[in-house]
């Protein structure tokens with residue numbers, strides 16, 4: 001297991017149980033999707049994994065070590081993080097944005113500089129064309145690609161992604177999803193993908209944890225969810241992608 005979360009709970013003032021006794025594991029190279037509607041506790045869960053937030057109770061083990069005993073800054077350097085929104089520094093160029101991660105991980109200036117073009121190529125951006133641009137001079141999809149390059153810069157064993165494709169048009173989203181899958185095959189990192197989009201989870205994930213009101217109500221492979229939804233709410237989330245797939249199939253039979 002790269003990551004093992006046990007009975008994670010996070011309370012907020014006013015009696016809010018944002019995350020309530022959530023347990024899950026992520027194996028080497030596996031992609032786990034946390035799926036659920038807005039406010040169900042996905043981001044809060046993710047932030048407890050890299051200690052941007054401390055749990056009220058429960059434990060997280062990263063590569064066998066209880067993260068409560070690790071330095072939070074050191075820990076974050078060992079996990080890639082693709083934020084909700086692009087999270088790029090607006091006054092840094094693309095190259096400077098990407099260099100932030102290897103620099104934090106303690107790489108030399110020479111190694112860091114040498115790594116930037118390779119990282120840009122990894123996410124399908126031509127270094128000559130893009131390295132000196134500012135985030136405002138990029139499309140949404142290009143910004144997400146830079147965010148992905150930055151998250152992967154220090155070769156983390158685990159990548160945390162919070163709705164990374166949420167704000168993109170469908171074609172850009174598809175091509176970025178494909179690139180993430182290709183990068184996983186090539187680099188072998190494990191990932192946790194937070195999304196409200198069940199279709200996305202079905203397409204990308206090895207395992208899906210369905211969250212509702214702070215709890216995980218089912219965890220399983222896409223096939224397990226589709227064949228044996230454990231709860232009417234899981235059925236509801238599956239209904240939209242199912243119906244869309246059936247309608248498209250019906251249309252293509254007609255034509």
Ligand SMILES: Nc1ncnc2c1ncn2[C@@H]1O[C@H](COP(=O)(O)OP(=O)(O)O)[C@@H](O)[C@H]1O
Pocket residue numbers: 012013016017018036037038039040041042043044045
């Ligand atoms: N810092 C905070 N203080 C109080 N309540 C919070 C805070 N952060 C999140 N919450 C609440 O916790 C719940 C889960 O939020 P969040 O994890 O951001 O959901 P999601 O990412 O699934 O949309 C929501 O009800 C939200 O309002």
Ligand SMILES: [Mg+2]
Pocket residue numbers: 042043044084162
């Ligand atoms: Mg969120």
